[in-house]
Amino acid sequence: MVRAADSPVRGPAAKGSDPEIIGEEVAVLTHAPLVPPPIKRTHSTKVIVTLEVKEVVRRLSDGVEYLFWTFGGEVPGMFIRVREGDLVEFHLNNHPSSKMPHNIDLHAVTGPGGGAASSFTAPGHSSQFSFTALNPGLYVYHCATAPVGMHVGNGMYGLILVEPKSGFPPADKEYYVMQGEFYTTGRFGEEGQQYFDQNKALDERPTYVVFNGAVSSLVGDKAITAKVGERVRLFIGNGGPNLVSSFHVIGEIFDHVYPEGGTVATQQNVQTTVIPAGGSAIVDFKVEVPGTYVLVDHSLFRAFNKGALGMLKVTGPENLLAYSGKEVDAVYLGRQAEAGSAAEKEVASLQAQMKQAIQSDPKIVGLTKEIQIAKGKQIFMQTCFVCHQINGEGIPAQIPPLAKSDFLMQDLERSIRIVLQGRSGETVVNGKTFNGTMVPLNTLSDDEIANVLTYVRNSFGNSGDAVSLDRVRRIRSEAPAAPAAASFE
Amino acid sequence: MKISRVFKFLVSCFACLVAVVSSGSEIVPGMALIPAGRYTPLFRGARETNYVEVAAFLLDTVPVTNARYLEFVRANPKWRRSTVVRLFADEDYLKDWAADLEIGSTVAPDAPVTCVPWFAAKAFAAWAGRRLPFTAEWEYAAAASATRADGLNDPAFVAQIERWYTTPSAPTLASVAQSPPNIYGVYDLHGLVWEWVADFSTAMVTGDSRGDAGLDRSLFCAGGSENATDRNNFPAFMRYGLRSSLKANYTLHNLGFRCAKTIELTTPKCIP
Numbered sequence: 001m002v003r004a005a006d007s008p009v010r011g012p013a014a015k016g017s018d019p020e021i022i023g024e025e026v027a028v029l030t031h032a033p034l035v036p037p038p039i040k041r042t043h044s045t046k047v048i049v050t051l052e053v054k055e056v057v058r059r060l061s062d063g064v065e066y067l068f069w070t071f072g073g074e075v076p077g078m079f080i081r082v083r084e085g086d087l088v089e090f091h092l093n094n095h096p097s098s099k100m101p102h103n104i105d106l107h108a109v110t111g112p113g114g115g116a117a118s119s120f121t122a123p124g125h126s127s128q129f130s131f132t133a134l135n136p137g138l139y140v141y142h143c144a145t146a147p148v149g150m151h152v153g154n155g156m157y158g159l160i161l162v163e164p165k166s167g168f169p170p171a172d173k174e175y176y177v178m179q180g181e182f183y184t185t186g187r188f189g190e191e192g193q194q195y196f197d198q199n200k201a202l203d204e205r206p207t208y209v210v211f212n213g214a215v216s217s218l219v220g221d222k223a224i225t226a227k228v229g230e231r232v233r234l235f236i237g238n239g240g241p242n243l244v245s246s247f248h249v250i251g252e253i254f255d256h257v258y259p260e261g262g263t264v265a266t267q268q269n270v271q272t273t274v275i276p277a278g279g280s281a282i283v284d285f286k287v288e289v290p291g292t293y294v295l296v297d298h299s300l301f302r303a304f305n306k307g308a309l310g311m312l313k314v315t316g317p318e319n320l321l322a323y324s325g326k327e328v329d330a331v332y333l334g335r336q337a338e339a340g341s342a343a344e345k346e347v348a349s350l351q352a353q354m355k356q357a358i359q360s361d362p363k364i365v366g367l368t369k370e371i372q373i374a375k376g377k378q379i380f381m382q383t384c385f386v387c388h389q390i391n392g393e394g395i396p397a398q399i400p401p402l403a404k405s406d407f408l409m410q411d412l413e414r415s416i417r418i419v420l421q422g423r424s425g426e427t428v429v430n431g432k433t434f435n436g437t438m439v440p441l442n443t444l445s446d447d448e449i450a451n452v453l454t455y456v457r458n459s460f461g462n463s464g465d466a467v468s469l470d471r472v473r474r475i476r477s478e479a480p481a482a483p484a485a486a487s488f489e
Numbered sequence: 490m491k492i493s494r495v496f497k498f499l500v501s502c503f504a505c506l507v508a509v510v511s512s513g514s515e516i517v518p519g520m521a522l523i524p525a526g527r528y529t530p531l532f533r534g535a536r537e538t539n540y541v542e543v544a545a546f547l548l549d550t551v552p553v554t555n556a557r558y559l560e561f562v563r564a565n566p567k568w569r570r571s572t573v574v575r576l577f578a579d580e581d582y583l584k585d586w587a588a589d590l591e592i593g594s595t596v597a598p599d600a601p602v603t604c605v606p607w608f609a610a611k612a613f614a615a616w617a618g619r620r621l622p623f624t625a626e627w628e629y630a631a632a633a634s635a636t637r638a639d640g641l642n643d644p645a646f647v648a649q650i651e652r653w654y655t656t657p658s659a660p661t662l663a664s665v666a667q668s669p670p671n672i673y674g675v676y677d678l679h680g681l682v683w684e685w686v687a688d689f690s691t692a693m694v695t696g697d698s699r700g701d702a703g704l705d706r707s708l709f710c711a712g713g714s715e716n717a718t719d720r721n722n723f724p725a726f727m728r729y730g731l732r733s734s735l736k737a738n739y740t741l742h743n744l745g746f747r748c749a750k751t752i753e754l755t756t757p758k759c760i761p
Contacts, residue, residue, distance in 0.1 A: 055657060055658070056657070057657050067655050067656060067657050096581070096741075096742055097657070097658045097742065098658070099654060099658055099683075099743060100654070100727060100730070100731065101730055101731050101733075101734030120733075120734055121734065122731070122734040122735050122739055122741060123741050123742070124581060124739075124740075124741055124742065125734075125739065145730050146726040146727070146729070146730050147723045147726045147727070150723060154655070193656075195651075195652055195655050196651070196655045198648075198651065198723055
């Protein structure tokens with residue numbers, strides 16, 4: 001029999017009430033954007049959580065200060081991580097310098113008020129209550145002292161994760177991001193000490209909408225980070241007090257979303273997920289391409305005018321296949337030009353110029369070649385490597401090498417034909433004679449052939465031009481040559 | 490004290506007269522006359538009237554200072570820091586003082602005394618021949634701005650009050666009477682310290698400001714919004730909130746008190 005929140009029985013007695021509770025530990029709490037480590041325990045325990053309420057003046061934006069009411073000295077409040085079934089002994093300390101009494105309503109608590117009445121604490125005092133984390137999920141906690149909107153509006157919110165007994169799938173990085181809005185007497189960016197503006201709050205017209213308690217708290221060297229190939233999980237909360245967030249990461253797609261902080265990833269491949277005020281969501285995604293990804297509330301004036309911006313910086317090797325970067329930058333005159341008109345001629349002339357400019361711009365040509373190499377590598381790794389090996393060395397006496405191959409580099413058109421039509425009979429490569437058969441790979445598209453040949457002709461110690469699509473196309477359209485070995489020599 | 494209905498009527502007329510004639514002036518040194526009037530509590534039951542009558546009374550013009558409180562503990566050894574009964578005062582009682590009978594340099598003699606429990610404030614008032622004001626009296630007096638008795642109808646005044654609640658606590662408290670008095674001549678009702686009231690424990694806020702479903706809303710209503718007469722009077726919410734978070738032996742670094750006095754021959758009507 002487990003006991004609900006606010007039970008007068010607590011401590012060892014409550015522990016004794018549930019035979020599955022083994023041992024006792026002190027919860028590790030973290031400030032955003034950090035998240036306590038996943039729980040490795042496989043049993044329930046008694047977890048002691050101590051949270052200090054403090055009223056502190058901190059930076060809201062550059063040159064802007066605000067008296068935040070906080071759980072743990074910062075906004076958002078410290079991240080609490082427990083396991084489903086744990087008995088949580090909660091201590092709420094209200095710092096002696098506080099002016100206000102405060103309390104805490106944890107949405108993870110099952111019981112009237114979520115702990116608020118039991119944790120109501122005068123400045124310089126401390127309260128204790130216990131609850132069993134009956135339901136797993138990601139929950140908001142907040143102060144519920146009157147006027148509630150003002151206490152929340154001054155920053156009194158945070159997240160508590162009740163990890164399911166089965167845990168979450170592994171992730172390489174986990175971060176804590178919480179949105180909230182602030183209502184200040186001065187306009188956005190007005191310097192100096194700012195005060196809570198009751199009228200703006202009542203009208204739901206925030207001056208600031210921010211992640212993690214301040215403008216730019218997740219920007220520059222404070223950005224969250226990951227490496228290419230890593231899986232990133234975000235625990236996202238929204239303290240409100242008024243707005244619902246349309247959370248989006250520019251340039252990423254959430255592989256999995258646990259909507260509203262529940263424990264089932266009911267959605268995959270999501271661009272923007274809604275985070276209700278007083279609610280949360282869990283998202284994860286694998287980062288494929290290096291660069292900076294911007295976290296926004298996609299209600300965009302909040303992002304670009306009120307502060308709701310953060311950054312995820314991903315480092316690692318480029319992945320031009322996933323994302324090429326800018327390939328062409330050209331004048332575009334629209335499609336309205338009529339055939340034969342002066343405008344159409346101008347378009348044709350400009351297009352010709354553009355083509356020429358692209359061809360003569362080594363940077364773009366280089367980029368095009370790099371993309372072809374990256375794409376060609378994928379083809380090679382699906383098909384060719386089986387015989388020619390990953391390093392292109394082939395197999396002695398059986399499969400001719402591609403690495404540093406005189407035969408390959410001598411004649412591009414011959415290479416294209418071999419891919420299209422196959423080859424059998426004697427082939428001399430680097431002075432060694434091979435006598436085998438290569439099957440035709442004419443199911444590859446012209447594009448794919450151009451790319452894979454560009455890859456092999458620029459890998460394994462080879463160095464050559466990019467193979468153009470036109471050249472492959474032309475050779476495919478030729479009548480198939482007689483499959484005699486002589487035709488190749 | 491038993492008085493006839495007629496006499497009671499005459500007395501209240503007299504009180505009103507005094508109120509009109511001597512509003513803002515001192516009739517007892519250090520105290521100001523607060524004329525009779527009506528106070529609209531933040532919370533009222535469904536069957537109660539929306540206001541309570543407040544009889545004329547006297548109120549200290551400034552909070553009790555450290556210097557004045559020192560006189561009290563000199564005269565009443567049982568209220569000295571080292572001898573006080575823990576049941577009546579928690580561990581932080583007079584913690585800013587240097588010693589039992591020494592204010593020290595951390596706090597100024599003419600700053601409000603803080604870190605005093607309700608029991609001590611009540612004992613001080615009795616020693617001084619006074620009493621603690623009731624919530625209705627305190628709130629009624631504190632509703633007045635420097636220029637008008639109904640200051641709460643002035644958004645600028647409300648915003649000014651609110652400012653104190655959203656400003657960090659000063660490391661050391663300022664001396665009393667440093668800012669202008671209100672229309673009755675009373676200083677520092679806002680902006681310096683919280684103040685004990687005689688009936689602080691009747692605030693009836695449960696701690697969960699949104700109201701526990703199990704409670705009778707018409708009676709308790711719990712600091713939230715359901716029955717609040719003025720949902721936007723945030724400072725009042727905060728004062729009710731603070732009062733209801735207290736116990737009588739609690740001491741806070743920014744909670745002091747001042748005394749009131751019933752005008753002779755009248756019966757206070759403000760007791761809830």
